[in-house]
Structure formats: structure tokens, C-alpha cells
Amino acid sequence: MKKRNILFGAAVALLMGSCSGFLDRYPESAIPEENAMKTLDDCSGVVTGIYSAFKNSALYSGRLALLPDIQADMAFASSTNMGQYATTYRWETKPNDTDVEAVYAGLYQVAARCNFFMDYKDQVYQTLTTENEKKEFERRLGDVYFARALAFADLIRTFCEAYTQENKDTPDMGISLPMTYAEAVPKVKRSTLFESYSQVLSDLDEAEKYIPTSRSVADNPYFSQGAVNALRARVYLYMQDYENAVKYATKVISSGVYSLSDATTAAAVVNGSYLSDYQLMWAYDESDEIIWKVAMSSTSYGGSLGSVFLNYNGATYSPQYLFAEQILALYGSGDYRSSIFCKQQTNAQGDAVYMITKYPGNPDLNGGSQLKFLNMPKPLRLSEIYLIRAEAYYRMGEYAKASADLTSIKRKRIKAFGSYNGEGDALFQEIKDERARELFLEGFRLSDLKRWGMGLTRKKQLYTMDGPQNNELKREANHPLFTWPIPKNEIEASNGVVKGNRSNGENL
Secondary structure: OOOOEEOOOOOOOOOOOOHHHOOOOOOOOOEEHHHOOOOHHHHHHHHHHHHHHOOOOOOOOOHHHHHHHHHOOOEEEEOOOOOOOHHHHOOOOOOOOHHHHHHHHHHHHHHHHHHHHHHHHHHHHOOOOOHHHHHHHHHHHHHHHHHHHHHHHHHHHHHOOOOOOOOOOOOOOOOEOOOOOOOOHHHOOEOOHHHHHHHHHHHHHHHHHHOOOOOOHHHOOOOOHHHHHHHHHHHHHHOOOHHHHHHHHHHHHOOOOOOOOOOOOEEEEEOOEEEEHHHHHHHHOOOOOEEEOOOOOOOOOOOOOOHHHHOEOOOOEOOOEEEOHHHHOOOOOOEHHHHHHEEEEEOOOOOEEEEEOOOOOOHHHHOOOOOOOOOOOOOEEHHHHHHHHHHHHHHOOOHHHHHHHHHHHHHHHEOOOOOOOOOHHHHHHHHHHHHHHHOOOOOOHHHHHHHHOOOEEOOOOOOEOOOOOOOOOEEOOOOHHHOOOOOHHHHHHOOOOOOOOHHHOOOO
């Protein structure tokens, strides 16, 4: 295979560009690829680039977090929406959709950076002479294995059908699994779902070997043993392996490292206002509940999670999407999340709308006179792990244990909450409702509905766009667009090697 030259910056900013352009050649004056990672410092630079790639606004600080929930039923396009995310919202996504392409490219960019490290790790390791150097190298290696596992896992969740015992071994239903940087993604045939998830689990096994056990909640911008077990629990739930989902969720919960943030009690006074730990988590991105967050600073940040929902010009708000009243109705009396995530606010047109305030902007990140509404994404939180275990317990018929996990969350979110006790269908409905309440606009809703085999119905709402494609939209559970299409340019670049999804069809 012909060698490529890669231009490296301080953060090793390789592999930028469109989906099929990951492996394009760079100018002949660039550093030859095989010479770009030869020392321990070079390794650190590559890993810095991997962490930096997660800031991409197509991922957790933007489209990957927001679009699945907007496409579903959690946020409704306002009547003054200017077309932002409109094709996704209206279920008109095509294989050449730029938002879909950006998510696909962003996740494979992370994987490609990881594969570059893997290709040249041995030539670095051979130069190391001290135990401290080797330990530092192994720590970097653990980060790389975890990053690739996470990227692959989210590609499966977004671009693949829900895993079942019937389809797990069907050819071309998984993702392309390039395992070296030399492998261009479009040239790698799609695997089965079982093979795809098995690769994720294999990478997590390797990550566990090398990620330091000493990393604590204070180190949540870095991957940790808690993150490894949290992702395992999520993957096993999606694979319908409920015993292992419980096993690894329990490892996280019982580790003593993390604790659920309390929304019911004031913990600090900020600018004259009393704030709970839960409020501080969403406003200032700090909490013992966070297992891993995408670190940002006022000079190095990703996308703006709050801008599309707040759209403030210094005088008035013009939100492009509003809080879905049918989701808001799930929050009962005394549930502090509803007032943290939603406020009724007068918009620029003088209408009192339900504005989404989950991402208000971290004051430490905003800087300057123009608000940016930046918050650090939190892709792994303890509350999700409780919800994973509750669902797995339910599937195993352990209703009391599932109810206990729901109780643990509710007591930290609802004023003077006692206990929840449920069983059967009512318990499952409560688990689904609790995921909607707790994980609102964090990117899980569409894949949750898909794996539960559920359709969706939007109920007409004031001050939102009218019509059967908008606030009265209905989609059956088997609709192809519950799974996003493989980008058209990837399929074309592979000359038929990479197959599309049902959503790649012309008539949806």
C-alpha cells in the first residue's frame, strides 16, 4: 500500500475532513507517517489529539447528543424555527445529510487516531528504558483502547439496528471495524452486530489492563476503570446480556468512587442564589456523579449545547426548539429536574414558551461579552448506570431490585420522596419514563425507542410547528430511520463493499 504523509500539529490534529477523506494524502513536505510517533512525548501528543477529537461539535457537544432526542419526541421545533436540524426533526434524513455525515466522520476520526497509535506503539515501547516510562506508556495505551471502544459503541448505537438474538449474526448489520490506520474505512466490510460489540468488549478488556486504578472522580476528564465498567454495562444491556449488565453496573455503583448528585438540598450560594449539587453539575460541570466528561476551557472548547435552545441575542430569546409538553408531563410534583431543565419564558415574539434550560452555559467557559452557552458534555454519569441496572433487573424478573434502583435516583431528584415499588409492565414503563426524565437531551431517546421496539407520537403543542411532519408526527416502530443511513459517500467510495441500511433506501 502506498505510504501517506501526515501533517502533525501540537495536538496531533490528523485525519480531519469528510468521511471518505480520512486517509487523504497530505503535502510531500509533511512528516512521514512512520516518523510521527517515535517517542513517549509523541505518544502523549497523539493521545491529547484523541481526547481533543471528542470536543468535535458533531459528537457529544452537539449533534450526537441532540439530534437523536430532537428526532424523537423530546423537543419540538418552535413556530419560529429557522430550519436548524429540520431534516432530522421531520424524519427526512437522507444518506447525503451533512449532520449524519459529520457524526459518522467524527466517530471514525476518533477510531482512526486510535489506530494510528496502535500501528506505531511497538516502535515507541522498544525505546523505553525505565519502569516509569513504561507505566506512562501503558496509561496512554489504556486511554487509546477505551477511546476506540467508545467510538465504535456509539457508531453501533446510531448506525445499526437494535441487537437481537435473531439478527446478531446477520452479515453487514454491524459497523466497519478498521483495526489499523492503514485500513481506509470505506474499504472495510461491515461486520455482524455480534462481531462489532465483541470488538468493543475486547478493547474494554485491554483498557482495563492499563488504565490506572488510582483515577478517581476528580479525574473525570480522563478515562477510568469506572468508565470502562460503565461502558461495559451499557453495551451488555444493548446486547440483552442482562446478567453482565448488572455485574458491571454494580461494579461502578459499589466502587464508592461516584455518588448521585442531590437536587433536593441547597449546597452552595452562587451570585446570591442557592444551588443544589445537581444544579451545579449542569451549570458548572462539576459533580461526583460524573464518570467521564469532555474537558473544555474558555480557550479550548467544542460545540454549544445550549445555543439552539436559548438563542439569546443579549435582549430576547428565540429558541429554535421547545421542551415537549408530553415529556414535561412525566415529571411529577416536587421533581426538581423539571425546573432545572425547563423554564417558561417569554420569547422574542412575546409568547410564553417552555424553554429548554438544561445547558445554560458554564460561566467559567463562556468568557467575553457574548454568551456561548457552553457546557462540558457528560457522556457517562452514575444515574445512567442505575437505570441500566434497573432495566436489566427488570428483564431478569428481579422487580424489587429494579424498584430499589429507581428509588435511589428518585430520592436524589424529588422532594421528600419515599420509595417506589413496582412490577411487571408498570415497572417497565416507569423505567422508560425515568430514562426520559433523567437523560433528557443527552442523545439516548431514539436508540432507546429502537431497542424497545417502540414507535413515537408527537402531540400537538402551542407555539410549535404544525402539521403531520412536525408536532403531529407519528412513526411506527419498524420505521427505517430509527437507524441513521450510512453516508452515501462512504458507500460509493467502497465500490459496494460497505452496504447501506434500510434507511439508505430512496422511498421512506
